[in-house]
Amino acid sequence: MPAITRHQLPNGLSIILKEQHSAPVVSWWMLYRIGSRNERTGQTGLSHWVEHMMFKGTPQFPGGVLDKMISREGGSWNAQTSMDYTAYYETMPADRIDLGLRLEADRMVNAIFDPEEVESERTVIISEREGSENSPMFWLDEEVRASMFRVHGYHHEIIGDMADLHTITRDDLYNHYRQFYRPNNAVAVAVGDFDTVSMLRRIEELYGGIPAGDPVTHFNRPEPEQFGERRVTVERPGATAFLEMAYRVPPAKHPDWFAMAMLNAILTGAGGAIDNKTSRLYRAIVESGLGVDVDGGLTPSIDPYLYDLIVTLREGTTHEQIESVLDEQLEQVAVAGVTTHELERARKQARAIFAYSTERVTGQASWLTIAETVADYTWFENYIERLSAVTAEDVQRAAQTYLRPQNRTVGWLIPTGGDDVEYDEDDAE
Amino acid sequence: MTTLSLPGAHNITRVELENGITVLAYENFAAQSVVICGSLEAGALHYTPYGTGIPSLTASALMRGTQSRDFGTFHAALEDIGADLNISAGVHNVNFNGKALAEDLPILIDLLNDAFRYPTFPAEPVERLRGEILTMLQYRQYDTGYRANRAFREQTYPAQHPYHHTTRGTLESLPQVTLDDLRAFHRTHYGPRGMVLVIVGAVAAAQAVEIARATLGDWQNPAQPTAPTLPPLATIREVRRVDTLVPGKSQSDLLIGVPGPARHDADYRAATLANSVFGQFGMMGRIGEVVREQMGLAYYAYSSLEGGQGPGAWSVNAGVNPQNVERAIEAIRAEIARLFAEPVTEEELADNQAYFTGILPLQLESNEGLAGTLLNIETYDLGLDYLLTVRDHIRALTREDLLAAARHYWKPDALVISVAGPQSG
Numbered sequence: 001m002p003a004i005t006r007h008q009l010p011n012g013l014s015i016i017l018k019e020q021h022s023a024p025v026v027s028w029w030m031l032y033r034i035g036s037r038n039e040r041t042g043q044t045g046l047s048h049w050v051e052h053m054m055f056k057g058t059p060q061f062p063g064g065v066l067d068k069m070i071s072r073e074g075g076s077w078n079a080q081t082s083m084d085y086t087a088y089y090e091t092m093p094a095d096r097i098d099l100g101l102r103l104e105a106d107r108m109v110n111a112i113f114d115p116e117e118v119e120s121e122r123t124v125i126i127s128e129r130e131g132s133e134n135s136p137m138f139w140l141d142e143e144v145r146a147s148m149f150r151v152h153g154y155h156h157e158i159i160g161d162m163a164d165l166h167t168i169t170r171d172d173l174y175n176h177y178r179q180f181y182r183p184n185n186a187v188a189v190a191v192g193d194f195d196t197v198s199m200l201r202r203i204e205e206l207y208g209g210i211p212a213g214d215p216v217t218h219f220n221r222p223e224p225e226q227f228g229e230r231r232v233t234v235e236r237p238g239a240t241a242f243l244e245m246a247y248r249v250p251p252a253k254h255p256d257w258f259a260m261a262m263l264n265a266i267l268t269g270a271g272g273a274i275d276n277k278t279s280r281l282y283r284a285i286v287e288s289g290l291g292v293d294v295d296g297g298l299t300p301s302i303d304p305y306l307y308d309l310i311v312t313l314r315e316g317t318t319h320e321q322i323e324s325v326l327d328e329q330l331e332q333v334a335v336a337g338v339t340t341h342e343l344e345r346a347r348k349q350a351r352a353i354f355a356y357s358t359e360r361v362t363g364q365a366s367w368l369t370i371a372e373t374v375a376d377y378t379w380f381e382n383y384i385e386r387l388s389a390v391t392a393e394d395v396q397r398a399a400q401t402y403l404r405p406q407n408r409t410v411g412w413l414i415p416t417g418g419d420d421v422e423y424d425e426d427d428a429e
Numbered sequence: 430m431t432t433l434s435l436p437g438a439h440n441i442t443r444v445e446l447e448n449g450i451t452v453l454a455y456e457n458f459a460a461q462s463v464v465i466c467g468s469l470e471a472g473a474l475h476y477t478p479y480g481t482g483i484p485s486l487t488a489s490a491l492m493r494g495t496q497s498r499d500f501g502t503f504h505a506a507l508e509d510i511g512a513d514l515n516i517s518a519g520v521h522n523v524n525f526n527g528k529a530l531a532e533d534l535p536i537l538i539d540l541l542n543d544a545f546r547y548p549t550f551p552a553e554p555v556e557r558l559r560g561e562i563l564t565m566l567q568y569r570q571y572d573t574g575y576r577a578n579r580a581f582r583e584q585t586y587p588a589q590h591p592y593h594h595t596t597r598g599t600l601e602s603l604p605q606v607t608l609d610d611l612r613a614f615h616r617t618h619y620g621p622r623g624m625v626l627v628i629v630g631a632v633a634a635a636q637a638v639e640i641a642r643a644t645l646g647d648w649q650n651p652a653q654p655t656a657p658t659l660p661p662l663a664t665i666r667e668v669r670r671v672d673t674l675v676p677g678k679s680q681s682d683l684l685i686g687v688p689g690p691a692r693h694d695a696d697y698r699a700a701t702l703a704n705s706v707f708g709q710f711g712m713m714g715r716i717g718e719v720v721r722e723q724m725g726l727a728y729y730a731y732s733s734l735e736g737g738q739g740p741g742a743w744s745v746n747a748g749v750n751p752q753n754v755e756r757a758i759e760a761i762r763a764e765i766a767r768l769f770a771e772p773v774t775e776e777e778l779a780d781n782q783a784y785f786t787g788i789l790p791l792q793l794e795s796n797e798g799l800a801g802t803l804l805n806i807e808t809y810d811l812g813l814d815y816l817l818t819v820r821d822h823i824r825a826l827t828r829e830d831l832l833a834a835a836r837h838y839w840k841p842d843a844l845v846i847s848v849a850g851p852q853s854g
Contacts, residue, residue, distance in 0.1 A: 022459030023794040055712070064722065067711035072780050074787020093790045120725035123750075128728035130679035131748045134573055237677030239567040273513045273528050277504035287500075292561040314560055315567070345509050352462070352511025352530050359460045359795040 012184025026097040026192030027365040030104040031087040034180040037153035045160015048081040058110035094193040105206040136236040144411040152223035184212040191365040242413035246308040252300035252374040259398035268296030270349035337396035438813035442634035449622035454634035463630030464796035468522040470623040474591040482598015488518035491544040493554035531631035573682040576849035620650030629800040673849040681850025686744025699834035708732025772828035
C-alpha cells in the first residue's frame with residue numbers, strides 16, 4: 001500500500017495525503033468535526049442544513065456557478081453530514097483538482113447564507129425529511145434511537161426533528177458555520193494521482209492564511225448507563241413487518257470495536273460487495289423461512305453508539321418468533337463461541353473488501369477522513385491487521401459483554417395495512 | 430503525473446468462442462481484484478404472455494442449487510473467498526456481474542458456468558425465493574416511487590409491449606409459476622449464442638480468455654431461439670394522467686415522461702446531451718434549478734434517459750409535498766415546453782460537451798466502471814475504439830442537433846404524468 005503522510009498547519013488544519021497513481025484522478029475531502037451529536041434540542045438538523053447552505057455559494061464562487069464549474073471539469077462533488085462530522089469532497093481528473101482545493105478554502109470562510117436562500121432551502125430539507133418519512137423503517141429507526149439515547153446527541157436523526165426544521169433561523173445556521181468551520185476543527189484529505197510535496201505546498205498556500213480563531217468547544221452530553229431492556233412499537237400503513245434490535249457498543253477507538261466487527265461478519269455477513277447467505281443469522285432467519293432479509297449495522301463512531309440487527313419478516317411470521325430465534329443465536333455465540341472456519345472466512349472477506357475499496361480514490365479518501373475523525377488515520381491504514389488479530393475468544397467475549405438483553409432496545413414495526421390503492425385514470429386533458 | 434491510456438482496440442482483447450460467446454478482457458493491475466460482467470439473451474421479452482415473472486424467477490433461481498452444489502455449498506464457495514456473483518433478468522437480457530480477488534477468477538467463472546448450465550431449481554430453496562420476492566412486491570405496493578413508475582409504464586406502453594409489464598411478475602402471477610415453467614424456460618433459452626462475458630482486473634488478458642474458454646467453451650444449446658423483436662409503439666398524442674393513492678405517506682412521487690431513444694438510434698447521443706442540460710448537469714440541470722433551487726419544492730427533481738435496446742423512458746422524477754404536486758407539474762411542463770421551443774444556449778452546450786468528455790477518467794477509474802463500459806461497447810456494437818473517438822462525436826454536436834432530438838421525443842401536449850402519494854389528483 002502506498003505511504004500515507006500526515007501534516008498539520010500552524011492554524012491547526014490536519015492534512016492526510018496518500019499518493020496513488022493507478023488512475024489520473026484525485027479525491028479531495030474537507031471534513032469538519034461537527035455533526036448531529038453536537039446539536040441541542042431545538043436546533044436538531046443544524047449541521048445538515050449548514051451543509052446544504054454551503055452549496056449556495058460565496059462571492060467568488062456564486063451558487064449555481066459552483067456545480068457547473070465542477071461538472072464542466074469532468075468532476076463530481078458532494079457532501080455528507082453524519083452524527084460525528086460534516087464532510088465535503090470533490091473527485092476530479094488529476095490535472096483539475098486545484099479547483100476543488102480553491103473552492104473548499106473559499107467556502108471555509110466566505111459562504112453567504114442569504115436569508116432568501118435559507119427559506120428556499122427550508123422547504124427543500126423538509127421535503128428531504130418527508131421523502132425519508134415515506135419509508136416505514138425511518139419511523140422505527142427514529143424511535144429506536146430516541147429510546148437508546150435519552151441524553152446523548154445520537155438520540156435524534158441527522159436530518160433533525162420536523163419541529164426544529166420549521167423554527168431554525170438564518171442566524172442559527174450562520175453562527176454554527178462561524179463557530180465550527182475553521183481550520184483547527186477540520187481534516188483535509190487527498191488521495192490519488194498527485195505529488196505529495198507539490199500538493200502540500202499548494203494546500204499551505206490556500207489554507208495557511210486562514211486564522212484558527214478561538215479554540216472550538218463541542219456540546220456533548222454522555223449517555224448514562226442503561227439498566228434494562230427498552231421497547232418501542234411503531235404502527236404504519238403497509239403490508240410488511242420489521243424488527244430492529246439495537247445494542248449499545250463501544251466507540252471506534254475501543255479495542256472491542258474490531259471484535260464486534262468480526263462478530264457482525266459472522267452473524268450477518270461482512271458487507272461491502274459480499275453476500276451474506278452463509279452467515280449465521282441468514283441461515284437461522286431467511287433459510288428457515290421466517291424472514292426475507294436480515295442485516296447487521298456497526299458504524300465507527302466517536303462516542304459509544306449501537307449495533308443493530310434489522311429483520312424483514314415474512315408474512316405469517318410474528319415478531320416474537322424472530323426475537324426468539326435472535327436470542328437463541330446470540331446466546332449460542334456467547335456460550336459456545338465461533339469456529340476457526342468462520343473467523344478465517346471473515347478475515348478473507350475483509351481482505352477482499354479492502355482490495356475492492358482500493359479501486360476508487362473517493363472511497364479511500366472517505367475512509368481516511370472518517371478514520372481521522374473517529375480515531376486517527378491509522379485506524380483505516382491498519383484495519384485489516386487489526387481485524388486479523390481478533391481471536392475467537394475476543395468475539396465470544398464481545399458477544400457476552402454487549403449482546404445482553406439489558407443492553408438493548410427492541411423495536412417493532414407493525415404494518416397496519418391500509419385502504420386498497422386507488423387507481424384513478426384521466427386519459428385526456 | 431500519469432496519463433490515461435484509454436481502452437481501445439490496441440489493449441482490449443476480444444475473442445469469439447466457437448459456440449458464440451464473445452469474451453472481452455482488459456488488464457488492470459492497479460488493485461488485486463477482478464470484475465466480471467455480461468449478458469445472455471434470456472430476458473423477460475423472451476416469454477409471452479409478458480408479466481408472468483417466469484424469466485426473472487428463472488434467473489434469480491439459478492444460484493439456488495445446481496447438479497453438483499446445493500444452495501449452501503454454492504454460496505459458501507463464493508463467500509468463503511470474499512467473492513460475489515449476481516444474476517438477474519431485465520426486459521431484454523439476463524445480466525450478471527461478479528467480483529473476486531484476482532487469484533480466485535477460476536472459481537468465479539466456474540460458479541457462473543455452474544449456475545448457467547446446471548441449475549436444478551430445487552423446490553424448497555425456490556419456494557423460499559418466491560416468498561422473498563412476494564414480500565418485496567407487497568412492500569412496494571406502499572412505495573410511492575415504485576407505484577408512480579409502474580403506473581407510468583402502464584400508461585406509456587400498451588399491454589402487448591414488454592415495457593408495459595414488470596419483469597418481476599405480480600402478486601397475482603408469481604404464485605402461479607411452477608418449477609416446470611422455470612426448467613422449461615431455462616432449457617430453451619439459456620445458451621451460449623449471444624452471450625457476452627467481460628473480464629477486467631489483475632489477470633493477464635490471455636489467461637482470462639483461456640479460463641473462460643476452458644469453462645464455458647463446450648456449452649451448446651441447439652434449441653436456443655433467436656431474440657424476438659419489439660412490437661411497434663404508437664405515438665402518444667395527448668396528455669395522459671394517472672393518480673395512484675398510497676395512504677399514510679408524507680410525500681408524493683411525480684413522474685412525467687415519454688418513450689425515448691434506443692441506444693442505437695441516430696439521435697441517441699444528441700438526446701443524451703439534451704437530457705443532461707434538461708435535468709442532470711450540475712445540480713440536476715434546468716429541472717433542478719427551477720423545482721429545487723428557485724421554488725424549493727423538492728429535494729430531488731431530475732430527468733433521466735434510459736436508452737437501452739428499445740424505446741425506454743425519457744422522464745422527469747420529483748418527490749414533492751402532496752400540496753405542491755400541481756405547482757411542480759406546471760413548472761416541469763414549462764421546462765419541457767422550453768426544451769421543445771428553443772435550442773439550448775451556447776454556454777449550456779459547451780458546458781455539457783466539456784462534462785461528457787471530461788468525466789471519462791472518473792468513469793473508468795474502477796474495474797466495475799471499465800467492465801460496464803466494455804459491455805456497452807459490445808452490446809451496442811460501438812466498436813473497440815469507441816472511447817478513443819467518442820469525445821470527437823460529442824464535440825461535433827450542435828444546438829440544432831439537441832433541439833431536433835428533444836423535439837423528436839417530447840411534445841408539450843403529448844406526454845404521460847403519473848403521481849403516487851397520499852392524495853389522489
